[in-house]
Amino acid sequence: MGTFIIFIIGTIFGSFYNVIICRLPYGESIVTPSSKCPQCNTKIKWYDNIPIISYLILKGKCRNCNASISVQYPLIELTTGLFTFFLYKMYGFDINFFKYFVLLSILLCAGVIDFKTALDDNFETGIIPNELSLGGFLPGFIFALIEKRIIVSLVGAAVGFLLLFLPGFIYKLLTGKEGMGGGDIKLFAMIGSFLGFKPLFFILFASSLLGAVVGVIFIAISKNKDYPIPFGPFIGLATFIYIFFGNTLINAYLKILTA
Structure with missing residues (x-):
């Protein structure tokens, strides 16, 4: 009950x-x-x-x-x-319940908004409101203070920002086109403020893989190679996967490597 x-x-x-x-x-x-x-x-x-x-x-x-x-x-x-x-x-x-509940709540709202606005003609591309991405830093740092890991949180936020900002910046220099939306970058940095920097590499890999698979399917169906597919939903989904299955998947991968 x-x-x-x-x-x-x-x-x-x-x-x-x-x-x-x-x-x-x-x-x-x-x-x-x-x-x-x-x-x-x-x-x-x-x-x-x-x-x-x-x-x-x-x-x-x-x-x-x-x-x-x-x-x-x-x-x-x-x-x-x-x-x-x-x-x-x-x-x-315990503290993990409340921390992950807040993080997943933010990511759920952000991911669905990004997806819906990408399909809405009132928006040029999908958006992630600053109230969710930037606003999420506050609870992230509060939980870090409670857990006495504020340095880990700050480093996580910085690494999260750089992991998406640098590839996007380089891509824009080479092609003149936007490679990564600012909302995605802020959202990824916000996740780092909650989780620290170590989980970000798994989340980046998983979200990129999920986005690539869905993107290929979408392009094959729509025949539109230029449609900007929102990345926010995949960042959120990859974080869900990490929180509930990350350790299991990582340990299984390490066992395969050492087998």
């Missing part, structure tokens, strides 16, 4: 993250007004705003105008509930 409550609490946070994702890129307040249907502007009642359950009861439709509700809402709620549940199973309520 206790772990189920943890899952429910996670879905409630996920419901708020949907507000952040839908409003923050457009400069709208994430506090007011209350949620409403984007089609008919009807205020959503509390009983139609219960994470996951309301979507299922309403069958993905607005109660008032019958317009479709994006599947994004239950997926974000479910994802947040699941990673909250598994973090609790791994760490209980």
